[in-house]
Amino acid sequence: MAKNDVSNRATMGQKLIEMKDVCKYFKVSEGTLKAVDGVNLDIYKGETLGLVGESGCGKSTFGKTLMGIYSPTHGNIIYHGRVDMEITRKSLFEYSKMAQIIFQDPYSSLDPRMTVGNIIEEGMIIHKMYDKQRRQERVYELLELVGLNREHANRFAHEFSGGQRQRIGIARALAIEPEFIVCDEPISALDVSIQSQIINLLHDLQEKLSLTYLFIAHDLNIVKYISDRIAVMYLGHIVELASSEELYNNTLHPYSLALLSAVPIPDPDKEAQKDRKILIGDVPSPINTPKGCPFAGRCPIVTEICHQEKPMLEMKQGHMVSCHHVDK
């Protein structure tokens, strides 16, 4: 699928991660919960891939599977051309050196009984990086890199505001020099004026350290701003994948259309003119999903075939989309 890619920046780069038919199922009392169901996706070196979708669509599970926190039920995750299908304790350890995650909630993701310095240093100790003195210097460097002071190293997480805590979380992720970072809703718990600080910081770090991001979020304006490519997820499936410009200007999938039109624009005139497509109903449960298109139950242009056959994610009108009713 790489040859169909539309983003310049990504096509030039090499593949960092290849995912082939990745599934993550959970056994629950009512049946099987298909959180991620057959995702094929490549992530290129140096790009930011945005992943959007509503709560329960499987985007966080996807991020965690990619991190090795969950092992996929089936399918392959190929990192740097190396198959990591059966994640063993050892390969997971090596993998965690290359991939790190920034969590949504800066309050619950930092240990309240550790000093900020210890939190940042811990990863380096585990991976046996540097000697003690150099590690201390690295902690100071990292704190300054994310816009905090070296004096902050001896304080505890509760002494910081939400935005500052998120900076600590970023410093911790960067400590072991990863090349790939999963940002799992890193700004949704923050205030508007603080959000832009963190977005600018993530952007600067990417340029400075040539990082690759998977940016998971539900705020579409922010995702569009930060991403090279965007994948739209619904009930464990990728329904549309395109460069961010393309996705906004030439939206093809009916779900992406509804999602984009539901986002309120901070502009009263545009908001008044907007033709809002309101979806009926809620996101269906991912337990025992029907066999056809996952979006069939809420789709405004649903027909018989949608209930019968699951559409493939394929190249149509310039980008990847999975819908029976989009012409080639």
Added chain:
Amino acid sequence: MNKVLQVNDLHVSFDTYAGEVQAVRGVSFELSEGEVLAIVGESGCGKSVTAQTIMKLNPMPPARIKGGEIDLVGKDIVKATEKEMMKIRGKDVSMIFQDPMTCLNPTMQVGKQLTEAIRHHQKLSAADAHTEALRLLSIVKIPNPEQRCKQYPHEFSGGMRQRVMIAMALSCAPKLLIADEPTTALDVTIQAQIMDLLEEIKDKTNTAIILITHDLGVVASMADRVAVMYAGKIVETGSAEDIFYRPNHPYTKALLRSLPTADMDRSIRLVSIPGTPPDLINPPLGCPFAARCIDCMKICQTEMPEFHTVAENHIAACWLLHEDCPKNPNGGVQ
């Protein structure tokens, strides 16, 4: 238009071990029938405390109304006793909250919870109250209300729970509805449904709505007027058009510019407001935004600016608007 609510110079403080937190420091606004006023601001700016004080929902102590007046359809809220408030809450003013799960009783059937509110304020038989509950559920577009009445809150999705909350809030046709971050916990497609529903109800019943939110998109889609709050004070008030297209306070401007718009890409850097809001135990002497303001002057740090009228019904509290302030220093105050 009839005036529903008038708030004058309201001061609310919380007494804590660390000292007195001055959460609301002199807030004034008014609201007429059928009008939607959005109060926007960051967390901790006092927007929720203001709303809760209108209903006297914050426990006193630690909360304390230090001064000011609240006039709700001719009733003096500040002086009202708890007993009088019991009659006012739900009847004259009601509220919907951010998290519908924690606001519904998990051990009680949804229908029972609805009829409880109805029978508290209206003399209706159990059967009539039940019919009324069904009617309310169909107004908020809950399918199969008869069956849904017998279910418990955990059997409802987030959007459906918020609909139940709205039905409950509307049960006695209040003059004023306070919506405290009504869609923050919901997904965008569900948010669109709830916003649509609120709009429809407003048109039908002519209820005044106070919408508290930090999402400027939601504000743009619904509000008639906007009050921007910062550190316990309203810094700018105006019509939605005034605030979005002709903002005059540096905080409002910075807030609007920190949002990425659809036609922006990463080559344009987001404007961020450096620093964090001030501590309200020791609020700054002058303008609360002075420490983060790019156009801060000497006077800003020592004296709180007065409200200056920018246009009709559009006021902002900033020294830059004072007639003695040199206009456009450095080629333009932005």
